[in-house]
Amino acid sequence: LNGIEEVAKMYDYEILLANTYSDKEQELKSINLLRAKQVEGIVMVCWKVEEDHINYIQNCGIPATYISKTARDYDIYTVSTSNKEATYDMTKYLIDKGHEEIAFIMTSKDDTVLERERLSGYEQALNESNIKLDESLIKYGGTTYEAGYESMKELLEEGIVPQAAFVTGDEAAIGAINAACDKGYKVPEDISVAGFNDVKIAKMYRPKLTTVYQPLYDMGAVAIRMVIKLINKEHLESKKIELPYKIIERESVIPRK
Template sequence: MAITIKDVAKRSGVSISTVSRVINNSKPVSSDIRQRVMAVIDETGYVPNTVARSLVTKKSQVIGVIVPDMSNIFIGELLNGIEEVGKMYGYDILLCNSYGGAEEELRYINLLQSKQVAGIIFVSWRIEDKHVQTIKNTGLPCVYISKNAKDFDVYSVGIDYYKAAYEMTNYLVSKGHKSIAFLRSRFEYTNEESDRFNAFKNALDEHGLKIDYDMVKAGHITSESGYNMMCEILDSGKRPDAVFATNDETAAGAINCILDRGLRVPEDISVAGFDDTRVATLIRPTVTTIRQPIYDIGAVSIRMIIKMIKKETIDAKVVDLPYELVERKSVK
């Protein structure tokens, strides 16, 4: 049976309110009583109820984090940054995995409010008005991490996705590639709703190149999806000079399909990715990609939310961190 604050008070020979004052350091307590209570806590292994404690102190040291897919490599690295910096400032993380479902995300927002968290870091493949409004209604500070966070008047951390995709497209064209397939990771919305697709299209337009929409595919953020999208293109009789995938897992799947069809990368078809997760260096050939500072995005987001909680000055509402185009072996 779990030890309660009542048990600690009884063993210490003091009142429950005195134990509470010792735990929360809310009011002066004599040193001998404090030592006696702490000795019982150590002996019994009593763990204070964090929700009850936050009600007493009016402060919570827990930050809620909602993510769309805990198994995703990008999300894992993001969480490393969030958790490690949170610990530095004395905050714990309450993690919710929404599996990318909008209704599940809304449910978790309300759940985190009921858990008395101090703030929310909301990571989503795509933010909608109902997300922003629901979080606003909680009154909790929130930092958003999403490709389309800039479409809303919210605090957010990321990179300039349009500029990065534009740079990668120009890079592929500069290598002599004119017929470029585009594999993106979210089929739920249209091409025109994707910053990366718009950057891709505009860069090609500026070079007088036209998009072949038969070589524009949308799927999931998995290597299996990348494999299937690439095979669909090749099996239709199309053969692009290059492929631009909007994440490294999709790029890895595309490379495997090309090899399985008896073609070579990059000699026959070049492949570029996005993110620079560890997948980019595990597959052969290693993937030319856009390096996002994934850990730093997580670290900056939790530092921002802590500043909001403490009502400290925040230099910028929207933070774009630097990215880098990393050349490896998958593009000739």
């Protein structure tokens, strides 16, 4: 939101914010409200964009860009990061630290481009290191602390104690750390844990979370710039823009002894 607002101001645009808390009905109502307000463009940031959203906005004739885990499933203007490469790199990072039994806790079971890419990146890293894929190490949860906690708890109660866990969301990763601790395991001494996104809490929690940094500010800034170009009928080289990521090393991952 900061990236969207600051770039909009640079181009003398005002921002109308509609927070819908991932409620689809409210999202559609908000789109209708923005249409009534005669906005010139829309940046839609949501967990799961669907055809209903896209069709409604397109029927309104309002230029739009999307930041969403499902956006690249559609022929629309999107901003994202290279999820397959990021997941591959973090998995490879854990392998290079000596971890071979790596739990992969995904924050969604939805069959979208994002989930397929992340799972593919995980599998590729294992294959290239001659580590057999173990389906029992893959869990599907949600983005919340509670979901990460439950996923790790399930693994441990099933008698599976991974050397490392890669959780594709920072809050869920912190939940996983606490579940391990509550079951008597130390992080990172017994189980290393890595996250994804690098939200603020990642460096505030103890142990500080090793994670994949996503340029969230830049994603907003690029998305609003794309909308402004569409409003001005300027040329866009690509409908789908991917921004760079990086691995942030902190305290929750250590080499396997």
